[in-house]
Amino acid sequence: MIHPKRLLDGDGTEIERILLASGRAARPNARAKWRTGIVFFLMGLGTVSKAHAVALLGAKARAWTVAQWLAIGVGTGAAGWVAVHAQAEVPDPTVVVDPIHRRAQSAPSLREHHRVVPQAEAAPSPVNDVETSALIEPRTPAPALPTASRLKRSAALTASPKAIDAAGERSIANEIAELDRAREALGMAEPKRAIDRLNRYDRLFPQGTLREESLRLRIEALASTGERATARSLAQRFQALYPDSTHAERLKALVKEP
Amino acid sequence: MLDRVLNADVALPSSSLGALELHHLFKETYDGIWRLLRGLGVPTDRVDDAAQQVFLVYAERRADVVRGSERSFLFGTALRVAHVVRRGSPREVPGEIDYACSDQPSVDELTDQKRARQVLDGILDQLDPELRDVFVLYELEGFTMPEIAGIVEVPLGTAASRLRRGRERFSALVRRYSTFGLPSTQEAGR
Numbered sequence: 001m002i003h004p005k006r007l008l009d010g011d012g013t014e015i016e017r018i019l020l021a022s023g024r025a026a027r028p029n030a031r032a033k034w035r036t037g038i039v040f041f042l043m044g045l046g047t048v049s050k051a052h053a054v055a056l057l058g059a060k061a062r063a064w065t066v067a068q069w070l071a072i073g074v075g076t077g078a079a080g081w082v083a084v085h086a087q088a089e090v091p092d093p094t095v096v097v098d099p100i101h102r103r104a105q106s107a108p109s110l111r112e113h114h115r116v117v118p119q120a121e122a123a124p125s126p127v128n129d130v131e132t133s134a135l136i137e138p139r140t141p142a143p144a145l146p147t148a149s150r151l152k153r154s155a156a157l158t159a160s161p162k163a164i165d166a167a168g169e170r171s172i173a174n175e176i177a178e179l180d181r182a183r184e185a186l187g188m189a190e191p192k193r194a195i196d197r198l199n200r201y202d203r204l205f206p207q208g209t210l211r212e213e214s215l216r217l218r219i220e221a222l223a224s225t226g227e228r229a230t231a232r233s234l235a236q237r238f239q240a241l242y243p244d245s246t247h248a249e250r251l252k253a254l255v256k257e258p
Numbered sequence: 259m260l261d262r263v264l265n266a267d268v269a270l271p272s273s274s275l276g277a278l279e280l281h282h283l284f285k286e287t288y289d290g291i292w293r294l295l296r297g298l299g300v301p302t303d304r305v306d307d308a309a310q311q312v313f314l315v316y317a318e319r320r321a322d323v324v325r326g327s328e329r330s331f332l333f334g335t336a337l338r339v340a341h342v343v344r345r346g347s348p349r350e351v352p353g354e355i356d357y358a359c360s361d362q363p364s365v366d367e368l369t370d371q372k373r374a375r376q377v378l379d380g381i382l383d384q385l386d387p388e389l390r391d392v393f394v395l396y397e398l399e400g401f402t403m404p405e406i407a408g409i410v411e412v413p414l415g416t417a418a419s420r421l422r423r424g425r426e427r428f429s430a431l432v433r434r435y436s437t438f439g440l441p442s443t444q445e446a447g448r
Contacts (some may be wrong), residue, residue, distance in 0.1 A: 003402065003403055004421070004422075006396065006397055006400070006424075007397050007425065007428075009395060012429070013429070013432065015432055016428070016429065016432050018374055019374055019378040019432065020378070020379065020397055020398060021374075022374035022375040022377075022378055023293070023296075023297055023334060023375065023378050023394075023398045024293070024372050024398055025371055025375075026292075026293055026296055027289065027292075028288065028289060028292040028293075028305075028306070028309065029306060032306035032309075032310075033289075033292075033309075035310075036284075036288070036306070036309060036310040036313055037281075037288070038319055039282050039310065039313075039314065040280065040284055040310075040313040040314065040316075041280050041281065041284070043314060043317035047302055065280055172432070173278050173281065221345060
C-alpha cells in the first residue's frame, strides 16, 4: 500500500499514538529560532540580489551597479512609506499556532497507559523568551520589545490577526532592507555610509526586532573607521545584551586592543 | 541598459519581496526541520546548530533551487545534515532530552510528554537509518509518499517498502517496550 493511514491518525495502537504525538509536540527553542531567522534572512537576501542581477545583465559589475540603484530606490520608497505611516507593532514571528502541536497536546498521557513509566523531574519553564534587551543608543532608551501576550491583546483590540501579521511582515521586511543596505556599504569598504544607514535604521525602528544585527554591523563599521574605543565599548554592550550570540566572540576579537 | 531592464522577461526582485518570501518559508518550515532533525537522532545540544546549517545551505544555494521545491530542498538538506551530525556524535543518553514547548502544559503533562519523547527517541534509535528517514517523514512530519521519494531520492516503490518495513519494526519495538522496557544499546546492535 503506497499511502497507508498514518499511525497517529488511528492506524496505530494507543501507545504508538502517544509516542508519536510526543514527537510531534516537540518545539524548538524560540531564541535559537529567532537567531537563525535573522542570519537566514540576511544571507538569503544577499544571495538573491546578486544571483538575479547577474542572470539578468550577464556582467557582475554592471549587475551590481543596477542592483544597488534598485535597492536604494526600493529602500528609499519603503523608508518613506514607513516614515509617513505609523509603525505597527511587530507580531512575534516565533509564536506559531500549530495544529499538530495542539493535537499532540490533546493526546492521552503516557502514564495512563504504561505502569512502568517512572516519574521524572518536571522540566523548567517552557521557552518563549522574546528578547527584552536594552537599547543600542544609551541616551534614547526604548521600551522593551512587545511580549507575545501583549501582542495578542493588541491584535485583538486593534485589528484582525491577518492585518497584524501583514503589518509585522512589512515591518520586518523594511528592517531587513535597511540593514541590508548598511551591510552592502560595509562590504564596499564605506563604513561611514554604513553608519549613516544604521543611524537611519535606529531612527526608523527604535523598537526594531533586528537590533542585534544592527549593533553588530555598527561595531564592525566603527572598527573599520578606526574608532576602536567606541567599537570596544559597544562590543561590551553587545556581549551583555546578547551573551549567546554567535557573533559575540568574533566581535570581541575584532575590537581587541593591539 | 535601462531598456534592457524594463523589457526583461525576468523581473528583478526587490529586497522587500525577497525578505517576505524568505520570512514565509522560514516561518512555515523551521519547526518541521527542527523536529525532523530531532526525529532523526541529532543530539539535543546540536539540533539548533544543525537547523541553522540547513537554512544557511539553502540561503547559499537559493538561486539553484527550482521554484516550488524549496520545502523538499530544505527537508532533503536536513536529512543529509542529520546523517553527518549523527555520524560524528555518540548516542544520546536517555534523560537528557531538552523538551521545550511554547504553550505551558501542566507539570504532569510535561513530565509524561518528556518521558514519552525519551521512549520514542529510544525506539527510533533502533531503526535502520534508511527506514527511520522514511518513517519519520511520513509518520511525524506528514509528508506524502511521492514527496518522501523526492526528498530521499529513491523510487516511490522503494520509499513505500521502507515505510512498510519501518512501521513493522517500530510496532515490534513498541510491543517489546510495552513488555520489557527499552532495549539496551548492545541489544539494539543485533
